[in-house]
Amino acid sequence: MGRIKWNIKDQAIFLNRLSTLLDEGYTMSEAIRFLSIQSEKPKGETLSKLETVLKNGNPFYVVLQKMEYDPVAVSFCFYGEQNGRLSDSLKTAGEILQKRYDDRQRLQKLAAYPLFLLLFIGVLFVFFQWLLLPQFHILYESFQVEPNMILSILFWLNDHPFLLLLITTCTFTVVFFLLNWVKRHIGDYRFQCIIVEIPIVGSLFRLMNTYYISYQFSQFLKNGLSLSESLTFIQRDPERRFFSEAAERIERDLISGMSFDRAVANIPLWQRELSLVIHHGQLIGKLDTELSSFSRYCLERFSEKVDRMVRLIQPVIFSLIGIGIIFFYFSIMVPSFQLINEL
Structure with missing residues (x-):
């Protein structure tokens, strides 16, 4: 799929353009091929590979996951494919990412x-x-x-400058690992309830x-x-x-x-x-x-x-x-x- 990670702006533009093409009657493969022609070389190559992966039967949201797209885009595309409103979901996800x-x-x-x-x-x-x-x-x-x-x-x-640096580093490290441990221990649902x-x-x-x-x-x-x-x-x-x-x-x-x-x-x-x-x-x-x-x-x-x-x-x-x-x-x-x- 290529390891180029798209920034939020590029993701929003791609999702909005893809939504527009789907509304105009393009199939998903045709729309992606059309966008790959217009894109710069690295992104165009990524989109060409994306088209190939889709033709192999992979869901679109799985492809976005592999491209390390924002979780919002992945989730909206998942639901869009399930409820038959993929174009609307793409547009909404693009608007959220643009905002x-x-x-x-x-x-x-x-x-x-x-x-x-x-x-x-x-x-x-x-x-x-x-x-x-x-x-x-x-x-x-x-x-x-x-x-x-x-x-x-x-x-x-x-x-004691180095002692201060050591204490600060250890504090942030402990807090980081503690939060991750708590999240794994109590589960995503209870952790979100706390948040x-x-x-x-x-x-x-x-x-x-x-x-x-x-x-x-x-x-x-x-x-x-x-x-x-x-x-x-x-x-x-x-x-x-x-x-x-x-x-x-x-x-x-x-x-x-x-x-x-x-x-x-x-x-x-x-x-x-x-x-x-x-x-x-x-x-x-x-x-x-x-x-x-x-x-x-x-x-x-x-x-x-x-x-x-x-x-x-x-x-x-x-x-x-x-x-x-x-x-x-x-x-x-x-x-x-x-x-x-x-x-």
Whole structure:
């Protein structure tokens, strides 16, 4: 398949173009061949190999997995192939990836200047730590004056730089392996249940989960599949394993006689309003339409929250820089003035 990993922007463009060609009546092989002709040599060769793999009977989502495509694209293509709406799924996945790319670009632009300031301050701190601080240390020792707590910490850091590096590296390593161990030990479903309870970040995960499940259910129902058949397909999701367990739990509750909306309400992965939407949709006989509308609403709320967070990043970084500079200044200058007064 080739080992060239496509970035998010290229993935979004490819999925959108492929969706457009399918809508115009191209078969999948014809559309991919057409796109391979237009693409640059490395990508064109990859698409040609993709066409060959598809002709050998492999599902499209499996091919995307081998190409290391984003999990969102893989999952949407999996569902699109199952519910017969592959073109719509490709378009939706492309739009989501494009939005993610745009958000990432905006974040980089907003954070560029604050990060430059942080880098500049970091260079000044290193300069102070290795050149000026030893002079302060000698000065305090010569006058037998006890430094304040901040200076004592800085003196210790200056005397034990490699120990600090070792502690920092070990801490990050332990945290990384601990999180992976916890995820493997408790399973994807319970780990995701913990994630959605984290303040601020958890609400984003919950909104995206709700959008995802609402959209997929609406597509299955529009194609005439029953709830049981829809749950069976969701249990086969190749990327979101936690959804598989959630679907199994819902299916068990349905078998025990519980209503669909109550079974959904027992799952903490998505918004509480989802069960109300399902209940109302079943009452009026338009569950597929209600879920489709609710999925768009969740995606809009998700985008709004991300936009607010992005706009907050720059002033927060500036504030932290300002507070750090003031704190650093007073921690150094106040003891220096006290030392001068004692001369």
